[in-house]
Amino acid sequence: MTMEVFDRAEFARCRRAMRGVRPLVQCLTNDVVQEITANVLLAAGASPAMVVSPEESGDFARIAHAVLVNIGTPTPERIEGMRRAVEGAEAVGHPWVLDPVAAGILPWRDGVIRSFVERRPTVIRGNASEILALAGTGQGGCGVDSTDASDAAVETAKRFATETGSIIVVTGERDFVTDGTRTLVVEGGHPTATLVVGTGCSLSALVAAYVGAMPEEPLHAAAASCFAAKRAAEAAARISVRPGTFHTAYIDALFEED
Ligand SMILES: Nc1ncnc2c1ncn2[C@@H]1O[C@H](COP(=O)(O)OP(=O)(O)O)[C@@H](O)[C@H]1O
Numbered sequence: 001m002t003m004e005v006f007d008r009a010e011f012a013r014c015r016r017a018m019r020g021v022r023p024l025v026q027c028l029t030n031d032v033v034q035e036i037t038a039n040v041l042l043a044a045g046a047s048p049a050m051v052v053s054p055e056e057s058g059d060f061a062r063i064a065h066a067v068l069v070n071i072g073t074p075t076p077e078r079i080e081g082m083r084r085a086v087e088g089a090e091a092v093g094h095p096w097v098l099d100p101v102a103a104g105i106l107p108w109r110d111g112v113i114r115s116f117v118e119r120r121p122t123v124i125r126g127n128a129s130e131i132l133a134l135a136g137t138g139q140g141g142c143g144v145d146s147t148d149a150s151d152a153a154v155e156t157a158k159r160f161a162t163e164t165g166s167i168i169v170v171t172g173e174r175d176f177v178t179d180g181t182r183t184l185v186v187e188g189g190h191p192t193a194t195l196v197v198g199t200g201c202s203l204s205a206l207v208a209a210y211v212g213a214m215p216e217e218p219l220h221a222a223a224a225s226c227f228a229a230k231r232a233a234e235a236a237a238r239i240s241v242r243p244g245t246f247h248t249a250y251i252d253a254l255f256e257e258d
């Protein structure tokens, strides 16, 4: 298994590029994480906009640098808004990111997720159980939480990237970013991140920000967003490992890092 560690110098280059663009990120995400998603993007230097209705989402996707489609709390109307946003992004060649929340445990949701995977997202970002289930080698996790280690999903993620044509980001104790040929690994972070709701979902939004700012380098852009989250979690844990304070410190750390 050949893997490259994504380093700080590469991160600094991507970070400058992202901040220089201040990408507009259209977020069609779930009910639980709207605020942390907007705050993570703002702190990191991007511009969030939750334009979700089917009447507007397609037009806005043509303006935004990137679109996030997060399946966390799906309803038929939301899914329609997401479909139109994806069509809008595709029409102008802008990247979009799929977060397949809770893949593998609910048939209707899985059908919805599958329909988006078929449209070839630029990046699919999920936890290990979600990626294993999507790729057909797992049963899903415990609701939205992973019951698998990310290391156990790397080979499946590589195969799935080759099959789908999407970059796969599988997060966990170590994050892996793969296009099926190259695999970048991002280490570190802190487990308290798993005790704050939305760290995964908002990371998917951050992936959209980086990929929207650097669409010609989606692999490095996706790895840079993972690097940002890992370093911010470490900085936050130095302030507190209690989830409430960690949450605030995490946002502050994303703002402060360079
Ligand atoms: N055991 C762990 N140790 C350190 N960081 C972790 C661990 N598990 C998850 N993370 C980090 O938490 C964030 C959310 O990832 P994850 O929990 O996999 O996603 P989700 O919230 O979608 O389930 C990522 O930045 C990831 O690197």
Ligand SMILES: Cc1ncsc1CCOP(=O)(O)O
Binding pocket: 030, 032, 033, 072, 073, 101, 144, 196, 197, 198, 199, 200, 201, 202
């Ligand atoms: C708790 C919950 N339920 C449906 S979506 C959601 C948020 C999951 O967020 P994350 O996977 O980033 O912790």
Ligand SMILES: [Mg+2]
Binding pocket: 099, 101, 102, 126, 127, 144, 200, 201
């Ligand atoms: Mg998730």
